[in-house]
Amino acid sequence: MEKLNPTKRDNFGSKLGVVAAAAGSAIGLGNIWKFPYITGVYGGGAFLFVYLGFILAIGLPIMLSEFVIGRKGGRNPFGAFKKLAPNTPWKYVGLMGVAAAFMILSFYGVIAGWSIEYVIKSLGNQFHEKSPAELNTLFSTFQESTITPVLFQLLFMVATGAIVMIGIKKGIEKFSKILMPVLVLIIIILDVKALSLDGAAEGLRFLFYPDFSKLTSEGVLSALGHAFFTLSLGMGTIITYGSYINKKNNLIHTAIQVTVADTVIALLAGIAIFPAVFAFGIEEASGPGLVFITLPNVFELMPGGYFFSILFFVLLTIAALTSSISILEVAVSYFSEELKIKRRNATILATVLISFLGILCSLSMGIMKDVTFFDLNFFDLLDWISANMLLPLGGMFIALFTGWYLGRKKIKDEILHGGYISKFFLNGFLFLVKILAPVAIAVVFLHGIGLISF
Numbered sequence: 368m369e370k371l372n373p374t375k376r377d378n379f380g381s382k383l384g385v386v387a388a389a390a391g392s393a394i395g396l397g398n399i400w401k402f403p404y405i406t407g408v409y410g411g412g413a414f415l416f417v418y419l420g421f422i423l424a425i426g427l428p429i430m431l432s433e434f435v436i437g438r439k440g441g442r443n444p445f446g447a448f449k450k451l452a453p454n455t456p457w458k459y460v461g462l463m464g465v466a467a468a469f470m471i472l473s474f475y476g477v478i479a480g481w482s483i484e485y486v487i488k489s490l491g492n493q494f495h496e497k498s499p500a501e502l503n504t505l506f507s508t509f510q511e512s513t514i515t516p517v518l519f520q521l522l523f524m525v526a527t528g529a530i531v532m533i534g535i536k537k538g539i540e541k542f543s544k545i546l547m548p549v550l551v552l553i554i555i556i557l558d559v560k561a562l563s564l565d566g567a568a569e570g571l572r573f574l575f576y577p578d579f580s581k582l583t584s585e586g587v588l589s590a591l592g593h594a595f596f597t598l599s600l601g602m603g604t605i606i607t608y609g610s611y612i613n614k615k616n617n618l619i620h621t622a623i624q625v626t627v628a629d630t631v632i633a634l635l636a637g638i639a640i641f642p643a644v645f646a647f648g649i650e651e652a653s654g655p656g657l658v659f660i661t662l663p664n665v666f667e668l669m670p671g672g673y674f675f676s677i678l679f680f681v682l683l684t685i686a687a688l689t690s691s692i693s694i695l696e697v698a699v700s701y702f703s704e705e706l707k708i709k710r711r712n713a714t715i716l717a718t719v720l721i722s723f724l725g726i727l728c729s730l731s732m733g734i735m736k737d738v739t740f741f742d743l744n745f746f747d748l749l750d751w752i753s754a755n756m757l758l759p760l761g762g763m764f765i766a767l768f769t770g771w772y773l774g775r776k777k778i779k780d781e782i783l784h785g786g787y788i789s790k791f792f793l794n795g796f797l798f799l800v801k802i803l804a805p806v807a808i809a810v811v812f813l814h815g816i817g818l819i820s821f
């Protein structure tokens with residue numbers, strides 16, 4: 368019989384639960400909203416090519432590193448570093464992750480709020496018989512308004528806080544397992560429709576044909592930042608989830624499954640969006656509104672489009688929720704385990720603080736548009752600092768920690784609990800985390816911010 372232990376932490380119930388929850392964290396607005404929008408801004412195929420390279424050579428090994436650190440440390444990121452590397456500054460990597468969590472969730476909640484608004488617009492059949500230009504105006508009028516986007520952002524934050532309060536297993540695991548597959552199905556249906564449109568070939572060419580003359584160093588840095596963002600890496604989310612995984616789980620399989628699922632969904636989203644962008648003459652570099660402007664055009668043309676649009680935005684909101692709970696969890700587990708605040712109060716505190724920052728993000732699209740820092744509004748600033756700075760730097764330290772501090776034997780022991788690792792794979796992994804990933808991140812980062820140039 369299992370001994371009762373009052374300090375025992377909640378665990379994921381099953382193998383599928385782990386993959387589903389980690390995939391639930393990875394798959395979200397990053398895949399369906401952000402990936403198409405930044406691919407549009409940075410010129411298409413070449414950006415995609417670089418992004419996929421980063422996912423494989425940097426994202427995947429760092430995901431495995433986070434799982435190893437998390438399961439071995441058994442704590443929130445700050446606590447895990449403190450336990451695995453006592454009396455060293457490594458714990459501050461965990462703290463940087465908490466800061467990133469605050470920033471990301473602030474603007475993430477705004478976009479999720481837009482998604483809720485689009486559920487309501489869908490229910491009211493508001494896309495019906497509107498031209499592409501009218502759908503564009505529908506979006507920009509809403510986005511620039513003051514009250515409604517803030518209210519929906521707050522609603523989303525309350526939902527996120529409530530799920531985190533219920534606890535890991537019941538809240539997160541149940542949600543993710545059922546709903547993610549339905550979302551994938553809808554995106555595939557959208558793909559089929561998008562591919563039948565007149566502009567399909569041009570859209571696919573934009574997405575897949577790599578024209579490297581369009582690539583800028585900022586684009587490369589954004590591809591790197593997005594590889595971290597989309598896989599939920601660099602800020603300890605996967606460390607936190609790893610701490611809830613039991614020893615029987617095969618960490619390598621889990622890391623590969625999550626990475627592949629996340630990448631496939633981003634590609635499916637791109638295939639749904641770019642053909643439609645070209646078919647309806649939408650500016651591919653429209654920015655954060657791209658998905659909200661493009662997809663209603665597609666729904667308008669589909670039989671049953673009314674229902675599909677409702678279902679799509681409901682599921683997009685839920686995909687956002689399974690990610691946002693994982694972001695909030697980083698802050699909450701830090702507050703409750705390190706600052707010894709009751710979990711419930713920690714959740715309330717983090718949710719309130721983040722919601723406040725989120726209001727500023729939302730207003731920076733409208734009445735606070737002119738308040739800029741380095742030419743970026745508040746929303747873009749938080750997005751830029753977190754995705755393009757904190758996550759890559761966090762990822763670099765996580766790779767260095769795994770490769771140089773934990774080292775071969777400890778990594779191997781942790782992986783061997785529930786899996787097998789060949790010498791070849793282990794050597795390859797060590798090379799990536801000790802050398803390739805840190806050097807590549809440092810070079811891309813310094814080049815992207817203009818400190819070095821070739």
Ligand code: PFF
Nearest residue numbers: 393395396397596597599604
């Ligand atoms: N990966 C999520 C997405 O693609 O929507 C966003 C995210 C979740 C980023 C968790 C970072 C994180 F720690």
